[in-house]
Every structure is written in C-alpha cells, then in structure tokens.
Amino acid sequence: MNRKIFLISTLFLALILPGCNRANPRQGDPGKAIQPETENKSAVVNKQTPNTPAQILAKHQVPVLCYHRITEGRKGDYTVSPATFSAHMKVLADSGYHAVSPAQLYDYLVYNKALPAKPVMITFDDSRVEHREIAAPVLEKYGFRGVFFIMTITYDKKNYMTKEQIAQLAKTGHTIGLHSWDHTMVTKYKEAGDWQKQVVAPKEKLEGIVGRPVEYWAYPNGVYDHKGAVELSKYFRLSFSLATKRDSLQPLQSVRRIIVPEWSAHTLLKSMRQSFR
C-alpha cells in the first residue's frame, strides 16, 4: 500500500515539475523571464550536429578581406589610400555583396546556416586610428559592418585607437577581435606564460572594454601552426590567417583571408573570386 502511494506521488511530481520549471521564469521580474528563452534558443542551435572538419573544408569559402593602413602617401601591400578604400566598398555594394560577421560565418561553417547572397567579410588588423575615423564611416554608409582585430599594446597610443573608440565600434555593430598583445607570432609562444600574456590577459581586458565576449582571433603576420591552432580553439570560435592553406583538422582556426593592397575595384573583385574559389 505504502509503495503504491509512493509511486503515485512520484508520478504526480514528475508530471507537474516540468510545468513548474517552465512557468517560474515567467513570474516576477519580466526582465528575468527573457533569459531562459535565449538559453533555449542557443540550446536548440547546439543540439544540431556540428560539421566535421572535412565537411567544413568542403563548403564554399566566403571571401575575407584584410586591410591594414588606410592613408595617403605610403606604398606597399599593407596600405590603401582612403579614396581606394571607398572605391572598394562602393564596388562591393554596387555588385550586391553583403558584409557578414564572424558569428554568421561560424554558424554557416559549423551548422550550415544560410548566409546572405554574395557574402564577404571585411577585416582590419593592428588597431590603427583610421579604422575608426576613415574605414568605419565608409562601411556604415553602405550598410556594412567590419571586423577589427586589436593588438592590445596599442591602447591609447598615438595613431592607434583609444579604448573608447574600440568600444564605440562594438556599439555600432562592428565585431572586435584580438590580434595578440604585442604582435608576437603564435609559433613563438612556448610556455603557458606566453599564452597568458598574448592571449588570455589581453582577451579579458578587451572584453572589459567592449562589454561582450571576444571570440575571434587574427594571427599576427598570418602565421600559425597546428599546435597553435589547437590551443587557440580553446579560446576562440574562429581564428583568421592569411592566404596560407587551411589546417585539415582545425579549419575553424585557420580561416583564410587576403591582404588587400592598392588595387583597382576591378582587381579587387577578380582577386576575391580567384582566391576563394
């Protein structure tokens, strides 16, 4: 008899408890009720089976552009003039390209989420002040958002962005990523202390500045090795190299980019098509 009562009450509890769990967040502070729904949404995404490295490698590559300096009077692969930069953004917009974020690229690569037509990612390395003052307004004019990889030793230094400017970029919808503390290449990090100095500490500090997780990394000099890619996968959803071959086991930690020099608009489009076939 006692056993029967126990079974019935257990069954009763099992029936009402899930209902209580669902109902509780809706009571009281409405601000708090939003959180479980957001969690549920991400839980749904995570329940999908993520693509394997081979499946990721087989997907169409999204063109990723990498800019450095945007200024007059300098020549070389790492500089474009402001007029050229504007012409590049104009031709992308006129040709129907849509700037995508690293979060969109990640969902596309890992969960096959759809991207807008003609996706392109526009990235900037080295925290130069002209990224905020010249590049961001041009991007925004065309409805684009960019990705700015910060080398954190440059905070508030002459010709580099201030912490406020970096925070402002994040607020305007751009993505802030990390580009190490002082631009030392990943292949030179030998001890735990190096990783702490170049990745862990600057990531935390940058997150404090932008008020959100920093989940993307650009390799200093574009240089990486397999060991470094594995280590970075603990901290970042995606890491960006340059035109080198992707790591067959860590494709998310070796996303290819091309450096954009002072090209004509036509050459830009042609190079994008050729490099990311």
Ligand SMILES: [Zn+2]
């Ligand atoms: Zn750099």
